[in-house]
Amino acid sequence: MKFNGLNFSEWSEQVQFHLGVLDLDLALSTDKSAALTDTSSTEQRSFHKAWERSNRLSLMFMRMTVANNIKSTIPVTDNAKEFMKSVENLSQSESADKSRAGTLMGTLTTIKYDGSRTMHEHVTEMANIAARLRSMGMKVDESFLVQFIINSLPSEYGPFQINYNTIKDKWNVTELQSMLIQEEARLKKQGTYSINLIGQSS
Incomplete structure (x- = not known):
């Protein structure tokens, strides 16, 4: 395992x-x-020699695993x-925050809705990710978040996506979540939802 800026706990345990x-x-x-x-004393000399060897080889080993x-x-x-x-401090530094933000x-x-959870949970997760990014100082406009959510929808939501793209007044995240929950219920009632999911898993 190599230290990548984000995995200090696991890396230090392995080291x-x-x-x-x-x-x-x-x-x-x-x-x-x-x-x-x-x-x-002889004991002090022995300890000093052992410590120097440990220090030298430990440094070599850690540098190899960064x-x-x-x-x-x-x-x-x-x-x-x-x-x-120093490695621990780096993991908590601004550069690590940038790496986390990038992740x-x-x-x-890239997240996609696969039907394994409810639509409410899916939208909430995406909203939480956006909130974490904002807490790191990144600007995530609500209009962009809404578009990311729209883009995450599977093919059975195609008509919903087309309808959204044609309306003049765009929704906020709360409104979009409410509309998607209604669409989720409609698709389940029609049977389209379960048929498509079965087709995806087969």
Whole structure:
């Protein structure tokens, strides 16, 4: 698993697990000891050597598991624990927010209604995604959200889409949701809805 800016929790768990299995996690769990002197004990020298090895290999391992487009944004350090902290900070930074916003926008523009949930739930989910994008500072006009919802409809809603595109006064999200719930009920009553869904799944 590689850190991509959004998956710090999963990435850090994997890193700590692998380094622990290899007995190389000393530098992540303890701070660097004081510099060795002529009076340092054998135990201190042994710990210092083990820590330096753990630190060096931990840094190499973590850098290998960070996506290339992310590496250049991480501050340079020769301390494994500091590197881990920098990655955590990056995951919470503005660049991570932009990545999340991009993911959410991609979902909003490509999501399709497949009948597995009610129309009310589908429209509500899309409205919630738009609200999350707005909370990140992105502008999502209601007219665009309405059009995204219209575009997410399957073929059995074709007449509904055509009708919407011909009306002069466009609906807001609440009005569109109400109209779609009515259309959902009409299609179910006619049997068109279930027939089309059966055809899609076959």
